[in-house]
Amino acid sequence: MSIKKPNEHPVIYLSKQDQERLIAAYADYARPIALTLCFQGLRSGEAVRLDWRYVDLERRSLFIHRSKTGRQRSVPLHPRVYKALSELWERRGRPSSGIVFLNYFGKPYVDRSEGAGGGNALLRPHNVACKKAGITGFTPHGWRHHWASWMVMSGADLFTLMRLGGWSSLSMVQRYAAVSAEHMQDAISRLS
Known part of the structure; x- marks a missing residue:
């Protein structure tokens, strides 16, 4: 039996160049979910x-009806996600209803976030894209850290985040x- 060692230095966020290279490397069927993440x-x-029931293209928002914390939330759609969706x-x-993101076979991804088995349903298309883009140490969950880091670096306050x-x-x-030295330098430079 082998024990999988955790990645000691996971990638928390990508540069904008790496972000775009990775998004472009996703297969066409998986790119909309990558953009959303x-x-x-x-x-x-x-x-x-x-589910499409929770995508409001008219109001440009998503409703998360079931989350890890049990809290529901509405989030405005980013323009690139709005276009993709x-x-x-x-x-x-x-x-008007049905699962939004489908796998290579046109079927819903298996939600492995709860229950036995675990794992990430997006691992395969994500790993293929990372390999194609030459990016290592970045997991599907890394998109969430990437988003949060760039939100802060773009000026979002922690309560909004x-x-x-x-x-x-x-x-x-x-x-x-405080996610990067450049971000901290920019913040301190704003003082007058």
């Missing part, structure tokens, strides 16, 4: 459970408060 901060389980909705014949990401407390998001 990148720009909405959803947990993988929230993304694979997303609008195109997907049109291609699928404008459904907590609400959008569905964390239950501010202490859960404090790790994103």
Whole structure:
């Protein structure tokens, strides 16, 4: 029996160049979910459970009806996610219900976030994309950390981050408060 060692230095966030290279490396069927993870901060389980009933393209928002914390939340759609979901909705014949993201076989991903077996349903398409893009140490859950880190670096306050990401407390998001030396230098330089 072998014991899998945890990644000692997981990648918390990607550069914008690596982000774009990785998104482009995803297969066409998986790119919409990658964009959603990148720009909405959803947990993988929230993304694979997303139903068209909870996508409001008119109001440009998503409703997360079932989350890890048990708290429901609405989040505004990022423009790139809005575009990807609008195109997907049109291609699928404008459904009013049904799972949004489908795997290579056109079936819903198996939600492994709860119950026995565990694992991440998006691991295979994610790993293929990472290999193609030449990115190592970045997991599907890494998209959530990437989103949170870039939200902070873009000026979002921690309370907003907590609400959008569905964390239950501010202490859960404090790790994103100072994510890069460049971000800290920019913050200090704003003082006059």
